[in-house]
Amino acid sequence: MTVKNNFPTDFLWGSAAAAYHFEGATNQDGKGPAVFDVVPSTQDKRTKQPESGNLKHEAIDFYNRYEEDVELFAELGLKSFRTSVNWTRIYPNGIEEEPNEAGLKFYDNLFDKLLDNGIEPIVTITHSGEMPLYLADNYNGFANKEVIAFYEKYVRTIVERYQHKVKYWLTFNEVNGTPDMPFFYAGVSQPKETITEQEMHQIIFNIFLANARAIKIIKEINPELQVGCTTIQGPYYPMTAKPEDFFKSYIDNRDRLAYTDVHVFGEYPRYKLKMFEEKGINLDATEEEWKDIKENTVDYLAYSYYLSGVSDAGAVSKEEDDDGVRKAVNVISNEENPYLEHNEWGWSIDPVGLRTMLNIHWDRYGLPQFIVENGHSQIEDLEKDADGNLTVVDDYRIKTLKEHLLQLNEAIGDGVDVIGYTNWAVMDFVSGTTGTMEKRWGFIYVDRHDDFSGTMKRYKKKSFDWYNKVIETNGEYLFQ
Incomplete structure (x- = not known):
């Protein structure tokens, strides 16, 4: 492997989180109930109304601690921070005529604090789980086209408000x-x-249409703003050299890219249209709606990269465990790759797959890319370092991130245009795939536990100082 540092000087080194993972304050300052408030985990198993026992309701209280946390982000050296606006802080039920000023003011304060510390906000308009519960229960969410108009109103509100900050x-x-x-x-x-x-x-x-309408609104407000839409990505490898397995991997990879095809090209791939015809699927879509999708496409590609999959033409294709329940959001196949290490959740660790995806996207789309999620989770406990300070000696996280960043560096050397990298995650919070605190992702340990105990105190892990050096040297530290 080359030892050349290919990271551009303006590379947006960063980290990430999302409102529902870490804000908490679920009933504070006029916030309404969201989908995540009735989903204690993320298996789509819900309660009728928000109930006690959902860790996300208080999470790690970033809402009330953001100033001290952003100071930590600045100490970490972040150049960018990806987060989301919590839709129900702005429109508590999604249908209000006027937005909630207290919610808007919170994000004004947060973005100002980030910018004052030299940190570029990367903002997801609505993260998964953040739709107003009212729109889900009374309109059936994006199964109903009426919800698109509520989403458009929300988009216009926050982009007009934050266009000069984000x-x-x-x-x-x-x-x-x-x-x-x-x-x-x-x-x-x-x-x-x-x-x-x-x-x-x-x-x-309907989601494609909502995405296009959002891009249209954003560009009308400020043409200089850059817009993307995130997907889950990771290559599928054929289980064997059998032609059938290779063809299966081709199909799996093609399906994985189908959403991005629509985001970039503004139209469905031909094989999807053929499938619709064969199955008699007729979309409720007007000429004007197709035109909106065609004319309002993304400026850059953003995606989560955690792992790769394996395609076996002879296997039953499903992503469920023995009880018929999906294992985790980003587990993309049941087949285990014998050439890769796996973490304690069964996820493959495949740094070369990141370089592969970056090149595939570059060759196919030719757009700048932003890796907005990539990381390592593990069950962790505080321990004392050599100086007696409480920390987490997370050498495994350092190893995983270093290997991925070295492959990202290689992809940039291949000619791929990469805007930045916001790893998942900046600090421990309520995991999206388990609804618990035990699955820890961050550079910062938060003293918060599944039984609701803990002081909420923040502690820097070993990886905190490591990532700080990586950023400070613009990646040069990776080669030492």
Whole structure:
């Protein structure tokens, strides 16, 4: 491997979180209930109304501690920070005529604090789980086209407000997770098992339309703003050299890229249209709506990269465990790759796969890319370092991130245009894939536990200082 540092001088080294993971303050300052407030985990298993026992309601109280936390982010050296605006802080039920000023003011204060510390905000307009519960339960979320208008109003409100503070916007988070968890990703409240294939494709179309309408609004407000929409990405490898396995991997990879095809090209790939024709799927879509999708495409590609998958032509294709429940959001195949290490959640660790995806996207789309999620989670406890300070000696996280960043460096050397990297995550919070605190992701340990105990005190892990050196040297420290 080359030892050349390819990172550009303006590379946006960063980290990430999302409102529902860490803000807490679920009933504070006029916030309304969101989808995540009735989903204690993320298996689309919900309660009727918000109930005690959901760690996300208080989370790690970033809402009330953001000033001290952003000071830590600055000490970490972040050049960028990806977060989301919590839709129900702005429109508590999604249908109000006027926005909630207290919610708007919070994000004014947060973005100002970030900018004052030299940190560029990267903002997801609505992260998964953040749709107003009212729109989910009374409109069936994005299964209903009426919800698009409520989303458009929300987009216009926050972009007009923050256009001079936020340059990089993301319309949605991991939209290709929608078929697996339609309630969590799209606010579709009807039971998943009752959603027909026709209905699911209509839901996806409605999200594509909402994305396009959001881009149209953002560009009308300020043409200089940059807009993307995140997906989950990771390559599929054939299980063997059998032609059937290779073809299966081709199909799996093609399907994984289908959402990005629509985001970039403004139209469905031909094979999707052929499939609709063969299955008699007729989308409720007007000429004007197709035109909106065609004319309002993304400026850059943003995606989560955690792992790769394996394609086996002879295997039953499903992503469920023995109880028929999906294992985790980003587990993309049941087949284990014998050439890769796996973490304690069964996720493959595949740094070269990141370089692969960066090149595939570059060759296919030719747009700048932003890695907005990538990281290492593990069950962790505080321990004392050599000086007697409480910390976490997370050499495994350092190893994983270093290997991925070295492959990212290689991809930039290949000619790929990469804007930045916001790893998942800046600090420990309530995990999206388990609804618990035990799955820890951050550079900062938060003394908060699944039994609701803990002081909420923040502690710097070993990886905190390591990442600080990486940023400070613009990646040069990776080669030492």
